[in-house]
Amino acid sequence: MTRLLYPPTTMHLVPARVGDAIDEIDTPALLLDLDAFEKNLQKMADFTALRNIRLRPHAKTHRCPAIALQQVAMGASGVCCQTVGEAEVLVHSGIADILVTNQLLDNRKLIRLAALAKTARIALCFDSYEQIAHASRAACELAVEMCGLVEIDVGMGRGGVTPNEAPGLATAIVRAPGLRFSGIQAYQGRAQHLPLHVDRERAIAQAANHVRATKFALQRAGLGCGTVSGGGTGTFRMETQSGQWTELQCGSYIFMDGEYSAVKDEKDLPYTEFQQSLFVLATVVSATRPGGAVLNAGLKSYSTEKGLPTIYDRNDIQFVSASDEHGTLAISPETRLLPGMRLKIVPSHCDPTVNLHDTFVCIRNDRVEALWPIAARGASH
């Protein structure tokens, strides 16, 4: 029935060329402001270098080898991944140390992960005995060793076990051929965007208590706990200060987003640890009525589950709604937006926004300096 002429695979239109002026970029495009991005990279690298804590940034935020390699070059001990697909892309790009901050059960996925352990240090998380048995089998089949962390629930209420359940799982990892017990995964994802500093402090203090209790339980079982991995962009100073964590998993610090800009610091001022470096560049395509305008970027260019995006540095323009390929704006009476004008959108949530695009268009001084493939975009399985 179909008249398919040839099987087309996804076509990657790159929205710009290196050297283009910002006005020459095809829109919508995902922009990365290199000056802001590099300041963010440097600030976190300096913070961890000066303290007794490692940095293992989360690559789910960027899914981009060019960024992961810079993070490692600046001192990160490796990266976190959320999926095997991400780990494959990053190991094949030269990243030598990966922690999959996730449970895996599927044998084919575990075999793929074990295959990566031939060239890189691979760790993954467990919260059930069945996962340990499956991972051990895959490691043995490929004659490799993978590191295992017990994931504890430190208040996020997603995966993870209680402190008292950790020694049993840790012992199972120790005994499992092909696996090496290397510590615990203790990430409090719910704390990251709590607006009040005092609420984040309370959540991380509670998480630290869970970590302490887990270490104590492991110690009683005669088990050391080398790695305690966790922390995020909204709370990394708190995990560090507690002294309970050995490595930080921050991801969003390189980009920032609307959700983080709603977070407040200890003086109840906006959280300005890091600068906004990620934008979606869009063009006004229609402006047929006063007070309104339509942008050529919608739900396929930025995610909105954390709220509508904002327009960078323009308080006179508000998002009213977003449809598949359009953003509808309300503008102040004194503002005029003509078709053809370009605006920089600040996404409300960076990770799923990045995952909609194939390329970071990297900008410095209003010129395209680089194009970085988001090579692990869509690598969710």
Added chain:
Amino acid sequence: MTRLLYPPTTMHLVPARVGDAIDEIDTPALLLDLDAFEKNLQKMADFTALRNIRLRPHAKTHRCPAIALQQVAMGASGVCCQTVGEAEVLVHSGIADILVTNQLLDNRKLIRLAALAKTARIALCFDSYEQIAHASRAACELAVEMCGLVEIDVGMGRGGVTPNEAPGLATAIVRAPGLRFSGIQAYQGRAQHLPLHVDRERAIAQAANHVRATKFALQRAGLGCGTVSGGGTGTFRMETQSGQWTELQCGSYIFMDGEYSAVKDEKDLPYTEFQQSLFVLATVVSATRPGGAVLNAGLKSYSTEKGLPTIYDRNDIQFVSASDEHGTLAISPETRLLPGMRLKIVPSHCDPTVNLHDTFVCIRNDRVEALWPIAARGASH
């Protein structure tokens, strides 16, 4: 600073092979139930064939040449696209008639579109004189003709002009070298998901009045109005019955989604015109506490801006939250979900969900029958 070994471009992991059993598919994966999909295709094809109205399905829903070609083979007069990137992928796959239901202003985009007019019939929408001038220039530069529709606002409040403004724009199209005036674009997007049948009827009656007024205004200016394009999955019977439209632009009818399942018919019963054919297949990866479980599919596998998804045919399981790569579930006391179990997710909004994936894994009788590339995924610029 970077140690980039080679420039990796996006890696497309295909989550299944033709012939696989459904349990062998890597998750998360985008499933298309071919029996349901084909019934939906047939129902709309029959509906339009029996009435004096053409079908021009919207390809923004699927971004997939294999599906567009089937729609045309079953009688559609062509397809709608929302972006030039989509039009490029589809023309290069053999689609000969494209309407871009959108305004374009950027010269490079217009040149790309005009280049397609060398091999296909290309139409686009206008709501400003400037757009007409730019499109005319691009058509002349490539010595092609493109068709132009005046977009009128029929109550959606996005782009589009009033009926009285239409003749001026239509005249400008008539006079513009390289353009041919071919009618009006009159789509009421806001009406599609109004839950009550009577509210959708009222919205489409009002839209029909705008169409009537526009045709009258064009007639007074001595202009015919060949095409009136519009209509969607929630209202297509109403546009057809009014007699004012010449072609329907329905997109979602092939897949359906949670948003459409909330729509009611004239008897105030759920809207069952079409069957749910689109699912995200996911696996339970963690279930450490009673009453809950965690799926390995989150915001990068389905969109949630229209609400959380649901689990197909399982009222005993509810979505509680979705994060980047996880879905957190609440389950009834009598239900047990073990890690490794697979569930079929019904997305709340089909178009942006499809755009997250690279491949439709097409299923019949619980076997993979085909893999269809979502070749225009990400082709938003």
